[in-house]
Amino acid sequence: MIDRLTRLAALAGSLLVTAAGVLWWVAPGRYPFGPDDRFAELSLMTYVPRGAAIALALTLGVAGVVVAAGRRRGPGATAFAAVAAIVLGLLVPDIQLLILTAYAMALAVPAALVALVAKRLAPRLPTVGVFAVTFAALLGWLSYIARDAEPVGTRPLFVFGSFAVGAAWAAALVRLVRTVGVNRPSWTEPVVAARWGRTLTWAAALCPLPYTLTRLSWLTPWPIGESAETLAAHPGLRIFGLALALAGEGGTWLTLGLIRPRGETFPAWLPIVGGRPVPVGAAVVPGLLVAAMITIAGHSILQQAVVTGDYVLVLLMPFPLWGPLLAAATVGYWLRRRPSMVWR
Structure with missing residues (x-):
């Protein structure tokens, strides 16, 4: 219903x-x-x-x-x-x-x-x-x-x-x-989900690394994904590239939170919510939404690679792999945090 x-x-x-x-x-x-x-x-x-x-x-x-x-x-x-x-x-x-x-x-x-x-x-x-x-x-x-x-x-x-x-x-x-009505599969048991969830979470957390490195390259004379002339004409883009790199690392930090204590209790240094339990939905809903966005970006990157014949971009931005991995890691977190979930 x-x-x-x-x-x-x-x-x-x-x-x-x-x-x-x-x-x-x-x-x-x-x-x-x-x-x-x-x-x-x-x-x-x-x-x-x-x-x-x-x-x-x-x-x-x-x-x-x-x-x-x-x-x-x-x-x-x-x-x-x-x-x-x-x-x-x-x-x-x-x-x-x-x-x-x-x-x-x-x-x-x-x-x-x-x-x-x-x-x-x-x-x-x-x-x-x-x-x-x-x-x-x-x-x-x-x-x-x-x-x-x-x-x-x-x-x-x-x-x-x-x-x-x-x-x-x-x-x-x-x-x-x-x-x-379905029977609960064995792979959804909290103990089992914790095992495969940890592996997939680490795999998902490493996926932003190539993207982060490409954006950090904007601070060097050898930028990747943008021309040196454009960056020289628009210096604000270099700082923005740094911000994008920090956002990518922030995604890694949040992803690892799915298997770290901060994924269950907000760190004490956070304003307002510090020290409080993390609601399951507060991690699962954003995690699945971001995973869907990355999966969508994955078919865009693959499409561009096929059209241009340049598959290096897929390696620098492994969205086709990153999106499904993040979705699976988020589901593992959900299964681990919701052992009493009702299966009908």
Whole structure:
């Protein structure tokens, strides 16, 4: 059975998908994909004609409204939820999803460091003061790099929107599958999950290392992934590359938290939540969302490698391997932290 909140999210998302199909129909210029798209080599939607995309959006949107609004639950609803989750959540979005998320993290990391330093230097600083310092640092950092940023247009709205709707249907799919009677497999036992989860967590944590090294190379005369001329003309990009490298290392630190004590209890040095137990969902939900984003980036990287014939990028950014590994590590953490999970 789908709970009310998940049903409403799937219903609202399906209405938005329907609206997108209508928009592309009546205003062809608003279609964000196709051969003229700046991400054409990185998006599977490049190979989907506008007419087919409109038909797909209207079909999934209208069918989604019917399924989400209906009360009957059966194999048909489960199958549709699976199709909608895969198509809207994994196939329509592309690497722009991860790029913008990584940039947001790169903006947040320096501001968070300023907040931590401020709290250490002034332990009696109230929470409002911590947020004020963080906000001021974020604005200053944003104003510094904004001059080197390129406009992104409305394309991210469709990419993030599709991903969000796919996530809603993925949540509905989990709810529907859990209503089916199954015996608990042995590999899901907490002790067993702890063993394979540790191995996969270490493997996932090492995956960002090549990306981190490429961004650190922007500080050297031999940059990887960007020309020395561009970096010389836009010095802010070098600092931004450092921030991206720190964000990558932050991802490694968070990933290892799945098997470290900090994954069960927030470190004492963290403001507000320090010393408190980590809710299972606080680690599982972001972990699975990031894993999905990286998996999506994986098919973009593979697509570009096939088009250009340059497979070195796959080695520097092993997203096709990283995404599934992170998803498996997160599931292992969930199984280990939820030994009393009910299997029906």
